[in-house]
Amino acid sequence: MQWNWQTVTWAVVALLLFAAEAMAPGAFMLWLGFAAAAVFVIVLAIPGVPVLAQVAAFVVLSFVSIQVYRTWFRGREPRSDQPALNRRADALVGRVVPLERAIVNGHGRVQIADAYWDVTGPELPAGVAVRIVASRGMSLLVEPAG
Structure with a gap:
């Protein structure tokens, strides 16, 4: 396990994304934060991963985590007993x-x-x-x- 600037950077990015989600909730930054945290774990476990591969992994994991949210969590919101309340x-x-x-x-x-x-x-x-x-x-x- 080696702490270098790349490892610290991904940890900070993940924490900043989680903080952004806490400040302005909307369940979007949360999933990007999960992707950054996953890249942090990858860089921590496998030293020497090129920066381009780290960024590519972040982009791919971001898309995957957002799709997980859209597929499994977004549609499971409770239905209102008064759907025409504000209409x-x-x-x-x-x-x-x-x-x-x-x-x-x-x-x-x-x-x-x-x-x-x-x-x-x-x-x-x-x-x-x-x-x-x-x-x-x-x-x-x-x-x-x-």
């Missing part, structure tokens, strides 16, 4: 509300709580109950309820 229009899909203004030429308006929403759908008179079936930006797509 207000999507949260309204399925509700039945009366038309506040008749749908003429495909456009009308409904009132939900204290907000007015533009709606698109078939020609219907004011007061008819409609079901919200989709949202497109700030406009709701409706159909007659019933």
Whole structure:
């Protein structure tokens, strides 16, 4: 086991990447830090590895570790029990509300709580109950309820 400038450099790079991950978490620098730590172990165990081979190993191990993250860890995040929480229009899909203004030429308006929403759908008179079936930006797509 020999400590030289290359060994110390890879140890410092790994520690800096881990510190960067701790300061700005996002699970990206962590995996680069693992690659740098692996190169540190390789350089520590096998003295005399050329610098170009060390850098190539770091690049390859970085790609491999990021693929490991994307394949096994990224898709395993817990699913929300309220997937439309921050998408207000999507949260309204399925509700039945009366038309506040008749749908003429495909456009009308409904009132939900204290907000007015533009709606698109078939020609219907004011007061008819409609079901919200989709949202497109700030406009709701409706159909007659019933």
